[in-house]
Amino acid sequence: MTGPTAPSPEHINALTERAGPRALVEGPDREAHLTEWRGRWRGETPLILAPGSTEAVGAVLAYAYENGIAIVPQGGNTGLVGGQVPNGEVLVSTKRLRKVREVSPEGGTLTAEAGVTLAEVQAAAEEAGRLFPLSIGSEGTANVGGILSTNAGGVSVLRYGNARDLTLGIEAVLPDGRIWHGLNALRKNNTGYDLKQLFIGGEGTLGLITAAVLRLHPAPRERVTAFLSVPSAEAAVELLALTQERSGGQVTSFELMNGATVDLVLEHFSDLHRPVGEASPAYVLTELTAGTEGTLRAVAEGLLEEAFERGLVTDGTIAETLAQAEGLWAIRHNASEAMKNDPTYCVKCDVSVPVARVPAFLEEADASVEALVPGARVIAFGHMGDGNIHYDVLGPEGADDAAWRQRASEIERRVHDVVVAHEGSISAEHGIGQLKRDELAERKSPVEIALMRAVKQAFDPKGLMNPGKLLSPEA
Numbered sequence: 082m083t084g085p086t087a088p089s090p091e092h093i094n095a096l097t098e099r100a101g102p103r104a105l106v107e108g109p110d111r112e113a114h115l116t117e118w119r120g121r122w123r124g125e126t127p128l129i130l131a132p133g134s135t136e137a138v139g140a141v142l143a144y145a146y147e148n149g150i151a152i153v154p155q156g157g158n159t160g161l162v163g164g165q166v167p168n169g170e171v172l173v174s175t176k177r178l179r180k181v182r183e184v185s186p187e188g189g190t191l192t193a194e195a196g197v198t199l200a201e202v203q204a205a206a207e208e209a210g211r212l213f214p215l216s217i218g219s220e221g222t223a224n225v226g227g228i229l230s231t232n233a234g235g236v237s238v239l240r241y242g243n244a245r246d247l248t249l250g251i252e253a254v255l256p257d258g259r260i261w262h263g264l265n266a267l268r269k270n271n272t273g274y275d276l277k278q279l280f281i282g283g284e285g286t287l288g289l290i291t292a293a294v295l296r297l298h299p300a301p302r303e304r305v306t307a308f309l310s311v312p313s314a315e316a317a318v319e320l321l322a323l324t325q326e327r328s329g330g331q332v333t334s335f336e337l338m339n340g341a342t343v344d345l346v347l348e349h350f351s352d353l354h355r356p357v358g359e360a361s362p363a364y365v366l367t368e369l370t371a372g373t374e375g376t377l378r379a380v381a382e383g384l385l386e387e388a389f390e391r392g393l394v395t396d397g398t399i400a401e402t403l404a405q406a407e408g409l410w411a412i413r414h415n416a417s418e419a420m421k422n423d424p425t426y427c428v429k430c431d432v433s434v435p436v437a438r439v440p441a442f443l444e445e446a447d448a449s450v451e452a453l454v455p456g457a458r459v460i461a462f463g464h465m466g467d468g469n470i471h472y473d474v475l476g477p478e479g480a481d482d483a484a485w486r487q488r489a490s491e492i493e494r495r496v497h498d499v500v501v502a503h504e505g506s507i508s509a510e511h512g513i514g515q516l517k518r519d520e521l522a523e524r525k526s527p528v529e530i531a532l533m534r535a536v537k538q539a540f541d542p543k544g545l546m547n548p549g550k551l552l553s554p555e556a
């Protein structure tokens with residue numbers, strides 16, 4: 082691969098012209114594209130373009146390819162691994178690709194352009210009497226292109242799968258500007274390599290997704306949300322198995338929070354309160370949904386009784402109203418925001434291990450972190466039903482933030498060592514971006530890295546799409 086060219090004023094004019102009217106993002110509007118959510122990265126770019134059609138994206142990428150100019154695709158800019166942050170490349174935002182092209186309740190599909198937010202997809206599905214089940218904390222801003230490119234997960238993966246499982250077809254612009262019209266709505270299509278899956282989770286390194294056909298599900302008619310105190314992570318694993326068994330697989334979400342997570346949220350959000358009597362070492366927030374009304378609550382109550390008897394639950398509450406259910410979810414959803422408010426930087430490890438190994442992972446990771454930095458505060462929470470834990474670490478109370486930040490990569494590595502020992506993944510759902518790029522090369526086998534490089538070379542021989550993300554440039 083040859084390295085990218087820095088765009089000249091002539092290039093900038095030509096790219097702007099090809100992007101079409103109103104595509105140039107200027108002045109104060111640039112800021113939202115360059116600032117990362119937590120302020121961890123600050124982007125730099127000579128040009129931000131927001132083309133209004135797939136064809137205009139194609140024209141921009143074709144010119145960039147001919148002239149050796151590198152491109153960074155950006156969706157809602159909520160990514161947590163720095164994948165959407167430009168380091169001098171031209172930024173192409175999808176914010177003007179805003180159409181929901183088709184909703185087919187009968188076919189169970191919704192076709193949306195890349196810049197439609199996840200919340201808008203959910204609303205369009207609901208209006209058609211269907212469910213788009215992907216749900217993440219950033220859904221008001223994250224958009225279709227971003228959630229596919231990061232293969233986003235969230236709180237309903239246990240029941241419905243991640244973005245990969247919820248996508249039937251995509252339309253994408255290749256690095257050389259050609260458009261791939263892959264918007265099929267087929268559940269069965271055995272015609273060779275499933276190319277869309279390379280773009281999904283590809284973090285914008287193989288091309289720019291402009292639209293997708295998403296899978297809809299029947300809307301649930303009954304929903305039961307419970308917040309439970311559990312004595313340990315072991316108990317939570319047993320409780321998950323019991324809940325699946327007794328409900329006949331109707332568990333949509335099964336979230337674990339350690340005691341420190343709930344304490345931190347309550348400290349920072351005075352309008353929230355502990356839904357159970359006493360503080361507990363850990364909590365589970367679980368949601369069951371069913372397509373018919375009238376049976377689920379009785380199942381949940383019976384289950385809770387059995388869980389109490391078996392010592393898997395020590396306290397708990399089942400929401401009586403939608404407002405109460407939202408209140409229970411607010412505790413879980415505000416975990417990231419609470420950490421943002423803490424005076425020390427949050428070291429974020431988004432990891433997964435096989436579900437049965439979650440307790441051992443937590444115990445060993447806690448011991449490792451404590452040995453490294455005594456008093457460091459572990460805020461562990463996440464989608465335990467998928468084995469996905471957001472293992473986040475804040476500095477000890479009163480720690481000097483600058484000194485603490487310097488320990489970040491050491492802590493990440495220590496936690497990742499424990500993950501790998503349990504045959505887990507160092508990125509469960511946030512991706513690799515620039516944050517974990519170098520570590521990925523060490524943790525994956527040489528065979529996997531060679532195959533990934535071969536795919537990159539086939540799609541993007543000049544190395545112009547989101548360079549330096551996911552894979553390091555070849556020496």
Ligand SMILES: Cc1cc2nc3c(=O)[nH]c(=O)nc-3n(C[C@H](O)[C@H](O)[C@H](O)COP(=O)(O)OP(=O)(O)OC[C@H]3O[C@@H](n4cnc5c(N)ncnc54)[C@H](O)[C@@H]3O)c2cc1C
Nearest residue numbers: 156157158159160164218224226227228230233234285290
């Ligand atoms: C509060 C909060 C909660 C979150 N919770 C979750 C969670 O529960 N689960 C989860 O998985 N993630 C979560 N995230 C992370 C983030 O929201 C997801 O990764 C999301 O999918 C990113 O979407 P985006 O549109 O913001 O993409 P961006 O941040 O803009 O981009 C992310 C990556 O995708 C690439 N990209 C964007 N659009 C395109 C496109 N059209 N074509 C090709 N490449 C593209 C970018 O280059 C970049 O590499 C959370 C983030 C925040 C801030």
